[in-house]
Amino acid sequence: MNEVSRCLEGVRVVDLSQFEAGPSCTEVLAWLGADVVKVETPRGGDPGRSTGAKPGQDGLWFALLNANKRSMTVNLKSEAGIDLIKRMISNANVFIENFAPGTIERLGLGYEVLRQINPKIIYAQIKGFGTGSPYESFLAFDSIGQATGGSMSITGERGAPPVRPGPTVADSGSGMLMAASIMGALYRQQATGVGARLELAMQDAVMQYLRTAFSEHGNTGRAAQRAGAKSPSVVNVPSNIYPCSPGGSSDYIYVYASRKAPDQWHRLLKAMGKADLIGDPLYETAQARVKNESLVDSLISDWTRQRDKYEAMRILGEAGVPVGALFDTMELENDESFQKRGIIQTIEHPTLGALKVLAWPVRFDGRPPAVQAAPTLGQHTEEVLRQWLNMSQSDIEKMKRDGVM
Amino acid sequence: MNEVSRCLEGVRVVDLSQFEAGPSCTEVLAWLGADVVKVETPRGGDPGRSTGAKPGQDGLWFALLNANKRSMTVNLKSEAGIDLIKRMISNANVFIENFAPGTIERLGLGYEVLRQINPKIIYAQIKGFGTGSPYESFLAFDSIGQATGGSMSITGERGAPPVRPGPTVADSGSGMLMAASIMGALYRQQATGVGARLELAMQDAVMQYLRTAFSEHGNTGRAAQRAGAKSPSVVNVPSNIYPCSPGGSSDYIYVYASRKAPDQWHRLLKAMGKADLIGDPLYETAQARVKNESLVDSLISDWTRQRDKYEAMRILGEAGVPVGALFDTMELENDESFQKRGIIQTIEHPTLGALKVLAWPVRFDGRPPAVQAAPTLGQHTEEVLRQWLNMSQSDIEKMKRDGVM
Numbered sequence: 001m002n003e004v005s006r007c008l009e010g011v012r013v014v015d016l017s018q019f020e021a022g023p024s025c026t027e028v029l030a031w032l033g034a035d036v037v038k039v040e041t042p043r044g045g046d047p048g049r050s051t052g053a054k055p056g057q058d059g060l061w062f063a064l065l066n067a068n069k070r071s072m073t074v075n076l077k078s079e080a081g082i083d084l085i086k087r088m089i090s091n092a093n094v095f096i097e098n099f100a101p102g103t104i105e106r107l108g109l110g111y112e113v114l115r116q117i118n119p120k121i122i123y124a125q126i127k128g129f130g131t132g133s134p135y136e137s138f139l140a141f142d143s144i145g146q147a148t149g150g151s152m153s154i155t156g157e158r159g160a161p162p163v164r165p166g167p168t169v170a171d172s173g174s175g176m177l178m179a180a181s182i183m184g185a186l187y188r189q190q191a192t193g194v195g196a197r198l199e200l201a202m203q204d205a206v207m208q209y210l211r212t213a214f215s216e217h218g219n220t221g222r223a224a225q226r227a228g229a230k231s232p233s234v235v236n237v238p239s240n241i242y243p244c245s246p247g248g249s250s251d252y253i254y255v256y257a258s259r260k261a262p263d264q265w266h267r268l269l270k271a272m273g274k275a276d277l278i279g280d281p282l283y284e285t286a287q288a289r290v291k292n293e294s295l296v297d298s299l300i301s302d303w304t305r306q307r308d309k310y311e312a313m314r315i316l317g318e319a320g321v322p323v324g325a326l327f328d329t330m331e332l333e334n335d336e337s338f339q340k341r342g343i344i345q346t347i348e349h350p351t352l353g354a355l356k357v358l359a360w361p362v363r364f365d366g367r368p369p370a371v372q373a374a375p376t377l378g379q380h381t382e383e384v385l386r387q388w389l390n391m392s393q394s395d396i397e398k399m400k401r402d403g404v405m
Numbered sequence: 406m407n408e409v410s411r412c413l414e415g416v417r418v419v420d421l422s423q424f425e426a427g428p429s430c431t432e433v434l435a436w437l438g439a440d441v442v443k444v445e446t447p448r449g450g451d452p453g454r455s456t457g458a459k460p461g462q463d464g465l466w467f468a469l470l471n472a473n474k475r476s477m478t479v480n481l482k483s484e485a486g487i488d489l490i491k492r493m494i495s496n497a498n499v500f501i502e503n504f505a506p507g508t509i510e511r512l513g514l515g516y517e518v519l520r521q522i523n524p525k526i527i528y529a530q531i532k533g534f535g536t537g538s539p540y541e542s543f544l545a546f547d548s549i550g551q552a553t554g555g556s557m558s559i560t561g562e563r564g565a566p567p568v569r570p571g572p573t574v575a576d577s578g579s580g581m582l583m584a585a586s587i588m589g590a591l592y593r594q595q596a597t598g599v600g601a602r603l604e605l606a607m608q609d610a611v612m613q614y615l616r617t618a619f620s621e622h623g624n625t626g627r628a629a630q631r632a633g634a635k636s637p638s639v640v641n642v643p644s645n646i647y648p649c650s651p652g653g654s655s656d657y658i659y660v661y662a663s664r665k666a667p668d669q670w671h672r673l674l675k676a677m678g679k680a681d682l683i684g685d686p687l688y689e690t691a692q693a694r695v696k697n698e699s700l701v702d703s704l705i706s707d708w709t710r711q712r713d714k715y716e717a718m719r720i721l722g723e724a725g726v727p728v729g730a731l732f733d734t735m736e737l738e739n740d741e742s743f744q745k746r747g748i749i750q751t752i753e754h755p756t757l758g759a760l761k762v763l764a765w766p767v768r769f770d771g772r773p774p775a776v777q778a779a780p781t782l783g784q785h786t787e788e789v790l791r792q793w794l795n796m797s798q799s800d801i802e803k804m805k806r807d808g809v810m
Contacts, residue, residue, distance in 0.1 A: 007589035007601075020617065032589040047665060051639065052624055060623035061638070064616045131768075132746045138722040139669075143636065143644060144729035147659035152634070152646070153733040154571030155560060161646065162657065162731060164634045165570030166559030167614035173572070176581040176613075181767040183588035184412035184437040190595055196412075197770050203729075204748045204766035207737060208581075209572035211469045211763050212425065214734050218465035218757075219457055223655070223735035229557070229569045231548065233466070234456065239548060241557070241567065250628070252567065254552035260452060264544075317543040324549035324608075326567060328558040329619050330628035332612060341537045343609045352623075358616050361609035362586040363536070365602050 554611025
């Protein structure tokens with residue numbers, strides 16, 4: 001790991017989280033230098049380990065969400081296991097979990113219990129629905145959070161059924177909000193020694209990412225609508241996708257010319273060899289372009305169809321037009337620019353071999369933090385017991401014999 | 406503001422950001438207690454102020470992204486204005502900007518300049534594309550970030566053109582990653598006095614939110630595909646939307662029964678009055694349900710069509726089935742549960758009057774941070790000069806006369 005990014009050096013995180021919302025949060029803490037100990041059940045561990053995986057292996061899904069962490073196994077159904085967690089808490093800065101509602105309290109690791117052990121602890125929980133919500137006890141996955149948080153209602157073609165936004169806005173989206181909140185609480189913990197109880201619902205988190213759609217209420221008095229490739233909240237022409245050759249399922253470019261910057265429309269016309277249309281009242285004002293949207297769309301797509309998306313993006317982008325080719329996930333993974341810049345890194349995974357993985361995309365003094373492979377199940381159990389609790393080898397062996405790990 | 410959330414008390418942020426990616430980031434810092442001073446041009450300020458706004462007013466769009474901040478006007482085209490920013494930097498913890506590429510350096514406020522003034526400064530920048538990318542100099546908006554970051558390629562119906570995810574994953578999504586990174590750097594700044602240069606590209610940020618789609622490459626060897634309301638990366642039946650009465654554009658529920666938890670399918674059957682189908686080989690295993698997806702879909706939609714989404718969600722949710730009604734933005738805003746829990750708060754805005762606004766959804770010791778109205782343009786100019794720079798009233802008057810503010 002490059003030293004520059006070790007911001008959270010010395011911060012200890014007891015991580016009981018699973019699947020994506022919790023692990024995506026603690027992975028940020030780990031990337032920024034915290035010692036994140038992922039506590040897992042000895043029987044299979046985080047159920048996310050098997051998502052998309054070959055039998056007996058961890059999957060890439062898990063590897064992408066659990067880099068830079070350590071793993072220890074603890075049997076949470078044994079009294080000695082729960083006691084072990086409590087001992088770790090007394091040495092920790094942060095505790096986090098995202099089990100189904102009520103589970104952590106049944107395990108005897110609720111907030112009131114852990115706060116007694118360590119009043120400085122930052123106790124973080126992510127659930128599907130908020131405390132006090134009528135749906136408080138309901139189970140949730142990313143799709144449920146996206147349906148109930150409004151993101152699906154504004155995604156899809158107008159007049160057609162909604163679709164699910166591809167990004168996991170409820171899962172990783174929640175993880176990012178909680179990571180920020182934990183670091184805010186850590187700043188205060190460092191300054192004042194005060195702990196915090198942090199709670200986040202996936203439904204509530206999703207709304208944070210679509211506030212611009214909510215802003216439409218003030219103007220229209222009604223819910224934001226689905227708008228295909230256009231924005232659900234801003235009327236601006238052009239602001240759409242246009243087809244490129246050779247016509248594959250992601251062969252499009254997005255072209256935008258801001259109604260607030262008349263220059264951008266002129267640059268677009270020039271770049272397409274249509275400078276003669278500068279000043280044409282059919283297109284000249286933002287209002288005219290809205291009125292004549294289908295003409296604008298034809299004008300642009302006649303040009304885009306004649307080139308591939310890379311060329312189209314290059315020509316328009318260099319001309320100062322906001323433009324973006326629509327890249328698919330494989331095109332992104334194969335774009336060497338990301339590797340050069342450290343946004344995608346190749347790591348050696350203990351069982352999966354060489355893996356291309358996405359790093360934390362924020363560069364610290366020029367480089368994203370270095371990615372370390374996600375741990376195998378229980379890989380660091382003994383190491384953590386020695387380092388965090390000063391346990392002797394004989395004590396560790398005894399715990400093993402007692403089935404604690 | 407409730408005291409419990411003032412984690413970043415004493416942290417000073419010089420905020421030159423505009424529109425959404427930057428302001429969504431600094432709003433998090435402000436909600437968590439930092440003193441965020443939004444520096445704006447005297448002529449109209451942040452161009453986001455007029456987005457969706459009536460002439461001469463700030464819009465709700467701006468109000469939602471700039472709560473809890475202070476605003477001061479500074480003429481960045483005057484030498485005295487730039488000098489003023491530099492004096493503020495010497496007293497600040499964080500600097501942030503998201504102008505078009507190259508602008509901040511042309512203004513004379515590049516990283517190397519400000520680092521000389523204050524080596525502890527955390528200098529944060531958000532751009533469309535990363536330093537070193539072939540598109541480094543290109544302009545970007547949210548849609549461009551979503552097109553080039555892959556999120557559009559996996560959103561939409563299979564076989565149909567892509568659509569834009571409704572959440573602003575490139576704008577607010579970048580803001581959240583940068584907010585987390587800034588707080589990580591603040592933790593280190595507090596401990597060691599070391600500053601940081603932080604850079605984030607919207608394209609790179611978007612990829613962070615779709616890592617589960619990238620994980621498909623390991624299994625399929627090809628790009629993740631659009632999958633309508635289903636997940637682009639996990640094959641699981643049922644995991645889809647189902648129509649409810651009365652058949653409006655958002656009258657659906659999402660129903661999920663995990664292939665990893667056979668109980669959830671049984672609970673669903675029981676709740677729909679179809680307990681007789683438990684054990685039926687047509688549906689019993691995860692594989693069978695994938696094979697007979699259209700039968701599963703008919704079975705569920707025959708039931709959902711007979712009730713509205715609220716009732717359907719309540720019945721299935723109480724039965725322990727992961728389920729979520731598809732709420733639109735107006736339904737969410739009108740759901741009083743959010744007001745009771747502080748997730749939506751009503752504030753008094755100086756020019757817009759009473760506003761319902763979305764708060765930071767993470768609860769700190771039971772409550773989200775209290776929202777304070779976004780500032781009017783230049784509302785706090787004199788106050789900040791007095792508090793940050795100990796300026797006298799006569800000095801302030803002189804600067805005003807000189808056109809600095």
